[in-house]
Amino acid sequence: MTPTPTAAQRRVIEGADPVTGRLRGTDAQLAALVRRGLAFRHPRPPHDHFLTPAGHRIREAPPQPPAAEPAPSTGVFAARVGGEEETPPAGPERLREVRSAWQGLLELRRMTRADGAVDLPCGWERTHLVRAAALALEAAGHRPAGGGADGYRVRATPQPEAVAVYAPDPRTLAACAATLERAGWQAGEYTEPRTRARYVLASPRRA
Known part of the structure; x- marks a missing residue:
């Protein structure tokens, strides 16, 4: 099962080189990705970090549509994001x-x-x-x-x-x-x- 990265780690993954998978980030971010199996450190200098196959799968996956945000019940105007349980016709x-x-x-x-x-x-x-x-x-x-x-x-x-x-x-x-x-x-x-x-x-x- 592919581990789920944090939002910050996801941003590092999405910023990877689209061809080589080379990563840029802080030492702590890169080390965390290595621990999760989403990146590896190249053994030769300059020891850059690259995405693993699991990391590539996360980068290539599109954003998944979560549940629709509930419309506020205060009567304040809210634009319709689509998928609301009740969407009356636009009169x-x-x-x-x-x-x-x-x-x-x-x-x-x-x-x-x-x-x-x-x-x-x-x-x-x-x-x-x-x-x-x-x-x-x-x-x-x-x-x-x-x-x-x-x-x-x-x-x-x-x-x-x-x-x-x-x-x-x-x-x-x-x-x-x-x-x-x-x-x-x-x-x-x-x-x-x-x-x-x-x-x-x-x-x-x-x-």
Whole structure:
């Protein structure tokens, strides 16, 4: 059974050279990966560390979609991440809420930028990645999964500042990636090597 790395160890693994599997990290991080059987220390100088086959399997695996985050029960607006147990149709009231939330987010971007631009995500978005990406998608008219709908699902990932977007329809997935790009995110489609499932990995752009 492949050991499960910590979030910090996962970041070191994901930063490995895609061809050689050479790792970069602190001595403590590399030693911990060796103990877990996810890396080995080359016997010849300069004694670099490389991923083992188990480490490669972890690096190549896509982020697994966890359970949907529960919507807050306080009445505060929350973007739909997809997969909620109850997802009523997007009526006029919901559309107004989404539009207002998106305009508020753009205003927050403007207020936190010296030049007043709204093209890049702000600090709030970087600390609420799933909700921020879901709001961008819902505000653009995409339909979240739920109630039998084959829509999008936004999920957290082990990678820093990155979310994964899943959708069964390739056209929906491509449209979600394009929307996030327009909203100031970096987005690319990837394929899980074993299942061939497609997903979008997205992170807020910094410049």
